Amino acid sequence: YLKETQAEDGSWAAETSDTDGIVNTLAALLALKKQERRLAEARADMKSRCLAAEASLRRMLSDWDFEATDRVGLELLVPNLLKLLESEGIAFEFPSRKPLMVLNTAKLERLGPVLTSPMQTTLIHTLEAFVGTLDFDKVKQHKMPNGSMLASPSSTAAYLMNAT
Known part of the structure; x- marks a missing residue:
């Protein structure tokens, strides 16, 4: 493409x-x-x-x-x-x-x-914008029960690639 x-x-x-x-x-x-x-x-x-x-x-x-x-x-x-x-x-x-x-x-x-913070924010929906600037291990509390980050595929992918 x-x-x-x-x-x-x-x-x-x-x-x-x-x-x-x-x-x-x-x-x-x-x-x-x-x-x-x-x-x-x-x-x-x-x-x-x-x-x-x-x-x-x-x-x-x-x-x-x-x-x-x-x-x-x-x-x-x-x-x-x-x-x-x-x-x-x-x-x-x-x-x-x-x-x-x-x-x-x-x-x-x-x-x-x-x-x-423990408060959920819509920023969790766009974690891909924070690759390289955020410690992704510090946002794990925002993971949804289904394993996603606010049901966003791109945000979830960024989290999975950058959290340990």
């Missing part, structure tokens, strides 16, 4: 907004980098796709006005994807990065205690 939907410019742009295109491309690039590392037979194809995605992201991020963006959770999702890409050896500098990271730090400081 990712190979079939990558645009000629290397992005996974979205018709809805530039921000959605940035998020799509960050996540797709991360997936391709992980595949490139694991699948020797696909390495050459993945490498060229990753380079195209990186170039596209550099263009998109340089023009991105983060402060004019109105999307819930963006200040958590984009920094997390950036950190995960940095662990793959890909770093991005762009004009909106500093204000984005300042907001991310402030939000995480407020949300950390909320996530780990």
